[in-house]
Amino acid sequence: MELQEHLSKCLIEYSYRSEIITEIINAVKLFNSFDIKISEHVFTDGRAEQLLTINGAVPINSSVIPAEFRRVRHSVPIALYLRKNFPLSAPICFISPEENQELLTTGMVDSNCRISLSYLEDWKWPGSDLRSLFEIMIVEFSSEIPLIFLDEDEGTASNVKSCESFMNKKRPVYENFVNRSKQTFTCCICEDVIKPPAILATCCGQIIGCDSCVKEMKANNCRRCPLCRKIAPGLKPINGLDEFFEEMNGISELRTANDTSF
Incomplete structure (x- = not known):
């Protein structure tokens, strides 16, 4: 009442x-x-x-x-x-x-x-x-x-919520992380995610690319750093990142095979 x-x-x-x-x-x-x-x-x-x-x-x-x-x-x-x-x-x-x-x-x-x-x-x-x-x-x-x-x-x-809904919500964050990581760790020679071991150019302190790509560059008498263009750059392999680069390559291959997969 x-x-x-x-x-x-x-x-x-x-x-x-x-x-x-x-x-x-x-x-x-x-x-x-x-x-x-x-x-x-x-x-x-x-x-x-x-x-x-x-x-x-x-x-x-x-x-x-x-x-x-x-x-x-x-x-x-x-x-x-x-x-x-x-x-x-x-x-x-x-x-x-x-x-x-x-x-x-x-x-x-x-x-x-x-x-x-x-x-x-x-x-x-x-x-x-x-x-x-x-x-x-x-x-x-x-x-x-x-x-x-x-x-x-x-x-x-x-x-x-369900796992699927949660993943959909987080997908933009994931996509952004992968894109930024690929830009940071992309070989400047083959323009793909670096395949270990990575090579550091001591002349400019930057990772320039895959060991195999750098060897091919040197075999073709290219003697300049592809980033800072300095002649006869010091080259040094980076140890300890092999597992990370392998994971990044796995993600890249997965995204290429199926763009909608997480």
């Missing part, structure tokens, strides 16, 4: 007050706690409007959480804004990351934290309703969690 009275006061400017009250009372039963109030929402065109807002936390199926983190109850905090013509129009839904959470952009959530679901896009009342929306969120967020949770005891990030 208290909730119904509170909603009646908040919905003075809404046309479908009784329908909204019925929907909300039925839907919030899925939440352990929730907060309903009037708050300002700014639309993409800059308009600001006072709308009824539902703040709650969508529970996540614990089976998708790594075992070592299941001692902490995980949920996805959300904020729903109901437009004045609700339930004829779909609610505007956002994720509201808390202090120990970081947003992880997925196909369901953009960088502005706005939730995008086909159920919202196809919203058509009375066939669509809040309780069904929340039930769909539970399923969707349990299969593809849009947050990184920070473990409260250790303060370390635990990515509870």
Whole structure:
């Protein structure tokens, strides 16, 4: 009764007050706690409007959480804004990351934290309703969690998404590392990743290339450093990097064979 009275006061400017009250009372039963109030929402065109807002936390199926983190109850905090013509129009839904959470952009959530679901896009009342929306969120967020949770005891990030999603997120970092490494350790003669042992030119202090390429250069009477152009450069093999260069060559061959592989 208290909730119904509170909603009646908040919905003075809404046309479908009784329908909204019925929907909300039925839907919030899925939440352990929730907060309903009037708050300002700014639309993409800059308009600001006072709308009824539902703040709650969508529970996540614990089976998708790594075992070592299941001692902490995980949920996805959300904020729903109901437009004045609700339930004829779909609610505007956002994720509201808390202090120990970081947003992880997925196909369901953009960088502005706005939730995008086909159920919202196809919203058509009375066939669509809040309780069904929340039930769909539970399923969707349990299969593809849009947050990184920070473990409260250790303060370390635990990515509870699948390995594939994590790798996709980190792929740009990986690609950048490989590209920078290849530029740094590319033979200036064959223009490929250096094959060990690497040769250092003591005249300029730079690694110039593969031992085999440098030998071929000398066999063709090339007596200048290919980088600083000094005549008769001192050449010195670099030991201890063989394993690194072999790994770099392996990565290069793998990327050539399949550009989409990690």
